[in-house]
Each structure stands twice: as C-alpha cells, then as structure tokens.
Amino acid sequence: MSTVAPHGRHIAMAFPGPVARLSLRLLAPAERREEFTGDLIEEAESRILPRHGRRAALSWFWWQIVASAPPVLARRWTRGISMNPQRWIVAAVILVMCTLMAMDSGLLSVTPRIAALVTLAIAIPAAAGLLSGSLGVYGIAAAVSALLLIAARILSTAEFRWYAMGFMAFVVLALGWAYEHRGRPPAPRGTGPGAPA
Amino acid sequence: MAKGKYLGDFEQLVLLAVMRLDDAAYGMTVRREIEQQTERNVSLGAIYATLDRLEEKGFVSSRSGDATAERRGRAKRFFRVEAPGVRALQNTLASLDRMRRGLKEVEQPAGAGT
Numbered sequence: 001m002s003t004v005a006p007h008g009r010h011i012a013m014a015f016p017g018p019v020a021r022l023s024l025r026l027l028a029p030a031e032r033r034e035e036f037t038g039d040l041i042e043e044a045e046s047r048i049l050p051r052h053g054r055r056a057a058l059s060w061f062w063w064q065i066v067a068s069a070p071p072v073l074a075r076r077w078t079r080g081i082s083m084n085p086q087r088w089i090v091a092a093v094i095l096v097m098c099t100l101m102a103m104d105s106g107l108l109s110v111t112p113r114i115a116a117l118v119t120l121a122i123a124i125p126a127a128a129g130l131l132s133g134s135l136g137v138y139g140i141a142a143a144v145s146a147l148l149l150i151a152a153r154i155l156s157t158a159e160f161r162w163y164a165m166g167f168m169a170f171v172v173l174a175l176g177w178a179y180e181h182r183g184r185p186p187a188p189r190g191t192g193p194g195a196p197a
Numbered sequence: 198m199a200k201g202k203y204l205g206d207f208e209q210l211v212l213l214a215v216m217r218l219d220d221a222a223y224g225m226t227v228r229r230e231i232e233q234q235t236e237r238n239v240s241l242g243a244i245y246a247t248l249d250r251l252e253e254k255g256f257v258s259s260r261s262g263d264a265t266a267e268r269r270g271r272a273k274r275f276f277r278v279e280a281p282g283v284r285a286l287q288n289t290l291a292s293l294d295r296m297r298r299g300l301k302e303v304e305q306p307a308g309a310g311t
Contacts, residue, residue: 032245037262038271039225039241046267068242075246079253 023065027072040064114156121148202297205248208256210235211247211309215257215276223262223273224248248276 029035040061049057125141204212214230215222231237233295251257262273278286297303 027242028245032249032274034271035224035274036241036245038264038273039223039228042265042268042270043225043229064241067238067240068245070242071240071246072242075249079249120201 020061020065027065027069029072029076116154117148117155119150121145121152124148132192202285202288203292204285207243207247208251208283209286209289211244211251212256212278212282215248216283220275220277227276231292251282252276254281255279256285 024033024037024040044057044061048060120143124145126136127141210231211227214227214234218226218230224241224244227248228239228241231244233238248257248259252259256279257276258279259274259276262275264270264272
C-alpha cells in the first residue's frame with residue numbers, strides 16, 4: 001500500500017521498515033500498537049516529509065521510537081505489576097535466593113567477567129518471572145541462563161557451585177509459573193457439547 | 198481530596214490539550230498541541246502512556262475511529278475528557294492558584310501583560 005508525498009516516493013516502503021516494525025512491536029502494547037504506528041506514519045509522511053524531506057522524516061520517526069521507549073515501558077511495567085502482583089513475589093524470591101547462593105558459593109572470588117556472566121544468568125530468569133507469564137518465555141530464559149552458567153563455569157578457574165544457582169532459579173521459575181496458572185480452566189475449544197456458553 | 202485525585206504536570210497538559218482539541222483529540226494531535234503551546238519536545242509514547250493512565254483512572258474515555266489511507270489503514274483512537282477528569286483538573290488548578298495567591302513574583306503568568 002502506498003501513500004505519498006511529493007519528494008519521497010520511497011518513503012511508503014521505508015515507513016515503517018522491518019527494524020522499525022520490530023521495534024514498535026517490542027515497544028507498543030498490543031492493544032495500542034495500531035493507533036501508535038498510524039499516528040507516527042501520518043505525522044512523518046503528511047507533515048514532516050513534505051516540509052523537511054526524507055532524511056528529516058526518518059530521523060523524526062526514529063527519534064520518536066527511541067524517546068517513546070522510557071515512558072511506554074515504564075507504563076507497561078507498572079500496569080503489568082498492578083495486574084499481576086504475584087510476579088513481584090516470584091522475581092523477589094528468585095533474586096534473594098540466587099543472591100544468597102551466589103554469595104555462599106564463591107562468586108565473590110571470581111573475576112569480574114565471570115561474575116557478570118553469572119549475574120546475567122540470574123537476572124534473566126528473574127526478569128522473565130517479573131515480566132512474563134508465558135511458559136515459552138520461561139523456557140527461553142532458562143536456556144539462555146543455562147548457557148551463560150555453563151560458559152561461566154568453563155571460563156572460570158575458581159570453584160563455585162553454579163549448578164546450584166541455576167537449579168534453584170529454574171525451580172523457583174517453575175513454581176512461579178505453576179502459581180500463576182493454578183486452577184485456571186483449559187481454554188474452550190469449539191462449540192460442541194460441554195463447551196462453555 | 199484524595200491524593201489520587203490530583204494531577205501531575207504532564208497529566209494537566211494532556212487533559213487540557215484533549216479539551217482544547219474537542220472531537221479531534223487523538224495521540225498525534227494531542228502531542229502537536231502540547232508542543233505548539235508549550236514549545237516543549239514531547240514523544241508520542243509519553244502521550245500514550247499518560248492517556249492510558251488517565252483512562253485507567255476514569256478521567257478520559259476513548260473510542261476507535263475509522264481507518265484512513267494516510268495512515269495505511271490504521272485507525273485513530275479518539276479521546277475525550279470525562280466529568281471526573283474535569284473535576285480533577287479544576288481542583289489541581291485551584292490549588293495552584295491558592296498557593297500562588299499573594300506572591301507578587303508569580304501572581305501574573307509569565308509573559309502576561311507584556
């Protein structure tokens with residue numbers, strides 16, 4: 001589909017390009033994504049482009065995406081927490097347990113690079129527990145975390161019980177997921193007998 | 198009045214812009230109105246985040262508009278200020294007026310009477 005504007009016949013393909021589309025997908029909440037994207041396209045193509053040209057329109061478009069990230073993500077964060085307070089509990093339990101185990105298992109004696117890897121390995125499942133209720137996201141977080149822990153263990157000359165940290169993080173994640181999905185009825189399928197009205 | 202019924206600076210600006218725009222208030226026009234009136238750079242994300250918060254509090258309501266070609270088939274979301282929003286704005290502005298009453302330096306808005 002193309003709209004467009006005097007000195008920018010390529011702009012219809014450029015707005016939004018694949019990277020911008022991905023950024024908008026990650027940034028804007030699903031229920032507002034269409035309006036948000038439509039507003040940006042309308043302003044860039046019908047106001048900025050005719051007056052200031054393609055480069056300025058693209059710069060403006062990207063500036064809007066970047067500048068929008070902090071307020072939109074902060075809003076998503078507070079909204080998610082107010083709707084799912086149990087995620088705070090899951091993330092807090094993971095962080096406290098993992099930090100205690102890291103202190104107990106010799107992490108303080110390793111190099112900063114290894115410590116950074118282990119910290120990431122702890123932070124990723126904690127963030128997943130806080131931001132997501134999806135088993136798929138938990139699985140990816142667990143896999144990334146495991147890879148980081150394995151890399152840290154291979155690169156490290158010091159001994160630390162990395163497996164214990166990882167194991168506990170995954171156990172807590174699994175408990176958190178089970179807690180969130182407790183007693184939830186299966187999704188209705190079809191309209192046959194027994195399907196909810 | 199309960200603490201939650203007061204508005205922050207940016208919430209006041211957004212509510213005033215929605216009221217000024219009347220039936221034409223959607224994300225980008227609100228952003229543009231604030232930029233033009235306050236000469237301050239505002240991101241669309243800040244507008245949407247604020248409108249979302251105001252809607253959650255019941256201060257504004259929204260409806261989806263028609264999709265248009267200039268937006269490549271994407272609909273607009275129009276906003277309007279509801280009665281609780283008007284009251285919250287009145288209360289916030291009234292408290293500001295009370296606070297500045299008697300202070301010569303700020304009694305007149307900046308730029309007034311020049």
